[in-house]
Amino acid sequence: MTQDSSPLPVTQHKIWHLPADVDTDALAPGAYMQHGIDVIAQHCLENLLPQFASAVKPGDVLVAGPNFGIGSSREQAAAVLVHLGVAAVIAPSYGGLFFRNAFNLGLLLLTCREIDLLQNKEQTIVYLRGQLVYLSPESVETNQPLVCAPVPDFLLAMVQAGGLLPHLKQQRALAAVTAHA
């Protein structure tokens, strides 16, 4: 688990506010599912926030209501967010399948019970240090992160590796080295 004493840098992120129950079909609309991720990404959330796909910037963070990513197994729902450069999603709960898919694709999901503090529309910036979420520079200094469910170490390691595919590559490379040794 990452503690406040870790050397991880504090990063500053612009927030996009999203409602509860954002489903996979809203993130990756079915009509574009036959295309590559670049095309699907252009239509991400188009029924909900038409300007999102063109205006989102790498490093931005989504702050959503409960049940983010409910619905389909389509991992494109997480892949579009990675493609658009979204740094993390912060929500009180997620669709279980989406949760696994996100980590498999290298997208950090933070499960935050204190979402009300973030969903205040005045809040436009959030600070992250690893899996710790801070509301303001002051809260970083006094080390008062929001209460989030801890991410298991192996999932954090997978996100840091960039997802399951790079993680498997590392493992296989390691196994090959061990076999030769």
Add this chain to the structure above:
Amino acid sequence: MTVQSLAQKIIARAAGRASVQVGDIVTCNVDLAMFHDSSGPRRLKPMLEELGAELWDKNKVVLVMDHYVPAQDEGSRKIVQIARDWARDQDLPHVYDSQGICHVVVPQHGHIQPGMFCVGGDSHSPTGGALGAYMFGIGSTEMLGVVVTGQIWLRVPQTIAMHWSGQLSAGVCAKDMMLSMIARFGMNGANYEAVEFTGSAVRALSLPERMTLCNMSAELGAQTGLVAPDKITRAWLKAHPGPQTSSSPIHLPAIEDSELPPHADLHSDPGSIDVQHEFDANGLSPQLAAPHSPAHGVPLADHANTKIDVAYIGACTGAKLQDMQFAAQVLKGHQVARGVQLLLAPASLRDQALAERDGTLQILLDAGAQVLPSACGACAGYGSSFGDGQTVISSTARNFKGRMGPASTQVFLASAYTVAASALKGCIADPREVLA
């Protein structure tokens, strides 16, 4: 010996442990990996090549082409072609091309046995739980991990029992049970735990009706849905033997029967259920989910004057043989209302053939039904969908905004009984009034 739920027993065996506790993170050996043309080859092939890896066990892999068939445009044609080419290059022993929807075709061909631990590249994979298997949906990258290593991690879930006492009335079926549970708990109400359906009303359900329950565990947000195997399960398994051909006998894809726990052990021990919710089947009326969520349950009477343009009987969760029979009970000797399109996309070719044989299909055709290919069709929302501003009543699984047509399409979800009754009346209707 600690008490174990059905889910825990299956997970423990797959993890090579005597028992598991809720919250344990375990690595399980996978007995069966199912995927389709959309989640499968087009995504897996490039990743396997990038890794330089091979399938861990072809006998444990089942590929079903159901999402982009029949191909409607160049894009879908390519996706299906990738699947066909890959199946040939890999020499896959278990491939079902344009035979129907994976969640119905795979159990109908005997691939799923009680006690197995299975994954599917589709969110409705919990359907396999109707046979007393632990089966859940995963994304394509996670499927890559499974087909390379034969394993997957899992947090041992709680078991939530949905206990249905009493008996369903005429015109009420498993889809109504499910829609009522989704309305009560919401689309994430099961919080990715395991749901087990129990009680006399569940025991009385046929295997395909149990599939409808387990299938839409996905809409409860459960990791899986299960029904403990019993004599109905055994009879169904006997009628749906595993894959064999006269020329080349193929081994069952997963495991020998002797390796699985005996059916008698496949039940939740007393005291192993973490949460139990009680339901009374006697009091259940036909259910309706209004646009744009399966959890948006509304009294059917509130929409008695809502006119419909399309009545759609389709999907793994709404167009099996028994669903077609439900619709035929309502429509026998009648014609659908003027201006209403009744569309039927049977869940599998096998079910379609059976419906043809027992006269069900003819009743539906005589009523004015138009038969569509046996595939995911409009339910998947990948192409063929409904028109701008149309009002649709559908026996499918999801009515998310924009899924089955433009954002203006209004999709109501209901049982095949209710869809048929609505087709007959031209507006949303209670099937009990027609059946009476």
